[in-house]
Amino acid sequence: xxxxxxxxxxxxxxxxxxxxxxxxxxxxxxxxxxxxxxxxxxxxxxxxxxxxxxxxxxxxxxxxxxxxxxxxxxxxxxxxxxxxxxxxxxxxxxxxxxxxxxxxxxxxxxxxxxxxxxxxxxxxxxxxxxxxxxxxxxxxxxxxxxxxxxxxxxxxxxxxxxxxxxxxxxxxxxxxxxxxxxxxxxxxxxxxxxxxxxxxxxxxxxxxxxxxxxxxxxxxxxxxxxxxxxxxxxxxxxxxxxxxxxxxxxxxxxxxxxxxxxxxxxxxxxxxxxxxxxxxxxxxxxxxxxxxxxxxxxxxxxxxxxxxxxxxxxxxxxxxxxxxxxxxxxxxxxxxxxxxxxxxxxxxxxxxxxxxxxxxxxxxxxxxxxxxxxxxxxxxxxxxxxxxxxxxxxxxxxxxxxxxxxxxxxxxxxxxxxxxxxxxxxxxxxxxxxxxxxxxxxxxxxxxxxxxxxxxxxxxxxxxxxxxxxxxxxxxxxxxxxxxxx
Numbered sequence: 508x509x510x511x512x513x514x515x516x517x518x519x520x521x522x523x524x525x526x527x528x529x530x531x532x533x534x535x536x537x538x539x540x541x542x543x544x545x546x547x548x549x550x551x552x553x554x555x556x557x558x559x560x561x562x563x564x565x566x567x568x569x570x571x572x573x574x575x576x577x578x579x580x581x582x583x584x585x586x587x588x589x590x591x592x593x594x595x596x597x598x599x600x601x602x603x604x605x606x607x608x609x610x611x612x613x614x615x616x617x618x619x620x621x622x623x624x625x626x627x628x629x630x631x632x633x634x635x636x637x638x639x640x641x642x643x644x645x646x647x648x649x650x651x652x653x654x655x656x657x658x659x660x661x662x663x664x665x666x667x668x669x670x671x672x673x674x675x676x677x678x679x680x681x682x683x684x685x686x687x688x689x690x691x692x693x694x695x696x697x698x699x700x701x702x703x704x705x706x707x708x709x710x711x712x713x714x715x716x717x718x719x720x721x722x723x724x725x726x727x728x729x730x731x732x733x734x735x736x737x738x739x740x741x742x743x744x745x746x747x748x749x750x751x752x753x754x755x756x757x758x759x760x761x762x763x764x765x766x767x768x769x770x771x772x773x774x775x776x777x778x779x780x781x782x783x784x785x786x787x788x789x790x791x792x793x794x795x796x797x798x799x800x801x802x803x804x805x806x807x808x809x810x811x812x813x814x815x816x817x818x819x820x821x822x823x824x825x826x827x828x829x830x831x832x833x834x835x836x837x838x839x840x841x842x843x844x845x846x847x848x849x850x851x852x853x854x855x856x857x858x859x860x861x862x863x864x865x866x867x868x869x870x871x872x873x874x875x876x877x878x879x880x881x882x883x884x885x886x887x888x889x890x891x892x893x894x895x896x897x898x899x900x901x902x903x904x905x906x907x908x909x910x911x912x913x914x915x916x917x918x919x920x921x922x923x924x925x926x927x928x929x930x931x932x933x934x935x936x937x938x939x940x941x942x943x944x945x946x947x948x949x950x951x952x953x954x955x956x957x958x959x960x961x962x963x964x965x966x967x968x969x970x971x972x973x974x975x976x977x978x979x980x981x982x983x984x985x986x987x988x989x990x991x992x993x
Contacts, residue, residue, distance in 0.1 A: 578749030815958030
């Protein structure tokens with residue numbers, strides 16, 4: 508790879524990147540970008556660099572990785588867009604690409620809509636520069652093609668679709684908030700998939716995001732590489748508050764956010780990792796309870812089954828059903844079915860009703876979603892839907908001892924494993940704790956499974972007999988209750 512111009516020239520030129528990265532308010536971001544390319548810093552840029560990286564000496568050659576963790580509106584996206592344009596348009600990769608091969612600047616985010624925000628910044632830079640715009644030979648809603656055999660492409664955060672590319676640069680946007688129903692930590696899997704594609708060209712891996720919980724790729728990268736004692740000098744980590752990067756944001760807006768929610772403002776504006784968010788249960792604990800290659804168990808005549816449903820209207824969340832039974836001191840998850848939207852809720856209710864009947868469950872507990880709608884629809888199919896007296900928090904807390912003590916057997920469902928291990932425990936200012944999925948995440952399968960596990964594992968011990976009969980209302984269940992056969 509051969510730079511056609513150095514990055515400083517490009518950042519200062521009104522004909523290239525100067526319109527995006529010029530001005531005093533962008534000096535801190537420019538300092539980080541210049542350091543990432545091993546270029547010499549001015550005295551004032553050096554001050555910004557030392558403050559944001561906690562390192563005294565700046566790199567003397569381009570780094571392999573750049574990770575920027577900063578508050579909202581700090582200019583992370585526009586800064587990385589400028590670096591992406593520099594890599595794509597102002598560097599020559601002809602010595603690294605085989606005949607007919609095209610290099611790719613890869614823009615990754617949790618979904619394509621988020622990734623297109625970064626692409627829009629890049630398109631704006633090209634369109635505002637007559638010199639750069641001449642390089643464009645094709646464009647779609649998710650890509651730009653340049654006449655120098657470089658493409659700029661948007662991809663969602665799915666490691667299965669990121670292999671096999673020859674990358675000159677890969678940028679992960681809002682990496683601290685990537686979520687997947689098939690991985691508790693998709694960021695690490697995606698980085699593993701992307702890194703080999705950068706080897707041929709010597710391209711850089713760049714991630715940006717606002718700090719969040721002290722888990723996952725973002726936090727682990729910060730912990731290992733931030734500051735003077737970072738493990739690898741080729742991995743540059745910058746971390747700062749919004750105002751450290753962008754002095755144009757009014758202080759009064761940040762003060763108002765801090766007053767409204769200090770814990771959230773800690774990460775959103777102050778660029779700090781949240782102290783009030785922690786993992787509810789580790790992936791290792793969840794996987795220890797999974798029976799490999801067990802996806803569903805048939806009904807057995809000696810088992811008594813408990814069912815829990817997490818209903819959905821068919822447009823946003825999955826509708827989930829779980830069935831479990833107890834064998835001595837072990838609770839077994841027999842069935843976990845989810846229906847992904849969009850779907851017809853009446854058809855989904857009918858499907859679940861048939862599954863319940865197959866396991867002898869004429870009643871099912873569930874949350875209070877949709878008011879009386881679930882009760883009415885299940886009743887139409889001969890199933891008694893009972894609103895759970897337990898909150899979601901209580902369900903997870905009651906299922907936790909079963910998981911921690913390996914007193915349950917889970918089905919081999921990546922969605923369930925991911926959702927359980929992604930659950931977060933948060934503490935409010937008043938000391939009240941909540942357990943829920945992370946922002947933009949889901950917990951439908953986890954909620955249904957934990958509800959069934961807690962029921963089968965002795966949730967009924969917390970009910971009096973009248974409440975239990977009201978929920979399951981048959982003479983046979985009363986006999987089982989009185990005999991201790993729950």
